[in-house]
Amino acid sequence: MRVAIERSINPLLPEPVNRYRIDTDGMVAYVDAGLEPLPEGTLVLVTHYHWDHTYGLAASRGLRVCMPPQTLESLSYERALEGVRSLLEAVGYGDLVSHAEPYVELYKRIEDSLPRHRVYGLDECPLEGVEALHCPGHSGDHHCYIIGDSVFLGDNYVPYTTSTTLTSPLDYMESMHKVLAASWSTAYPGHGDPSGRRGLVEWLNRVSRRKLARMLEVSLRLGGGASLKDLLHRMYPQAGGATLFLAARNLVGYIRALEDLGLVRVDRGVSPWVVEPA
Numbered sequence: 001m002r003v004a005i006e007r008s009i010n011p012l013l014p015e016p017v018n019r020y021r022i023d024t025d026g027m028v029a030y031v032d033a034g035l036e037p038l039p040e041g042t043l044v045l046v047t048h049y050h051w052d053h054t055y056g057l058a059a060s061r062g063l064r065v066c067m068p069p070q071t072l073e074s075l076s077y078e079r080a081l082e083g084v085r086s087l088l089e090a091v092g093y094g095d096l097v098s099h100a101e102p103y104v105e106l107y108k109r110i111e112d113s114l115p116r117h118r119v120y121g122l123d124e125c126p127l128e129g130v131e132a133l134h135c136p137g138h139s140g141d142h143h144c145y146i147i148g149d150s151v152f153l154g155d156n157y158v159p160y161t162t163s164t165t166l167t168s169p170l171d172y173m174e175s176m177h178k179v180l181a182a183s184w185s186t187a188y189p190g191h192g193d194p195s196g197r198r199g200l201v202e203w204l205n206r207v208s209r210r211k212l213a214r215m216l217e218v219s220l221r222l223g224g225g226a227s228l229k230d231l232l233h234r235m236y237p238q239a240g241g242a243t244l245f246l247a248a249r250n251l252v253g254y255i256r257a258l259e260d261l262g263l264v265r266v267d268r269g270v271s272p273w274v275v276e277p278a
């Protein structure tokens with residue numbers, strides 16, 4: 001089996017995104033669609049719905065696309081808009097939702113392209129020998145794929161940064177535990193360069209330390225209670241524009257983890273949400 005990395009860039013992306021061309025027994029398949037067109041008939045396995053991994057669908061026609069139902073449902077303009085709106089409302093910036101239009105618009109194009117492709121669920125995917133692991137953490141629908149001695153981790157592995165965005169740090173740690181228990185020797189990330197097992201483990205150690213430290217910091221900065229808007233600015237003093245959205249995504253993830261641990265109570269009936277120590 002041969003694996004080749006194809007990278008694309010876009011002004012909305014801080015770093016190039018990877019997609020992988022896999023040649024195995026005379027069969028060619030891709031993990032993720034990236035941003036550029038793919039030849040008609042190409043088989044694509046999708047790790048998660050984020051546009052930088054799926055926009056290649058909008059740029060192509062006649063692909064065979066394998067993804068779980070959660071990913072398919074998320075490739076929707078309405079869902080993307082609703083996701084941005086509820087996140088911005090949680091941090092008290094619901095009035096900024098129209099600023100997300102250029103980004104949400106991409107999901108419209110991806111959604112419109114779906115009828116031009118043949119979409120398969122993971123259990124009916126025509127590519128043999130793929131083990132799919134549900135790996136929520138970076139996004140709820142995220143799947144990791146083991147093919148031969150390679151594991152394709154999508155954005156659950158972004159080796160050049162430890163501030164990788166997570167919608168759920170606790171789910172993430174459980175997912176990566178599952179990945180490490182599986183058998184493989186090369187880990188392929190959603191952005192950046194592949195590594196062996198040791199490279200992934202060292203990075204996961206750094207990420208876990210950072211995410212736990214950030215959860216602790218959220219709980220310290222919360223004091224006797226605060227709105228999520230105040231907490232956002234205490235945690236991310238520089239946040240604005242697109243980084244406001246990413247900061248909000250991380251913060252809501254930390255709050256959910258602290259809530260799951262029984263450490264905070266959250267009032268979601270108001271905008272911004274109000275968080276108090278439990």
Ligand SMILES: [Zn+2]
Binds near residue numbers: 138
């Ligand atoms: Zn992503």
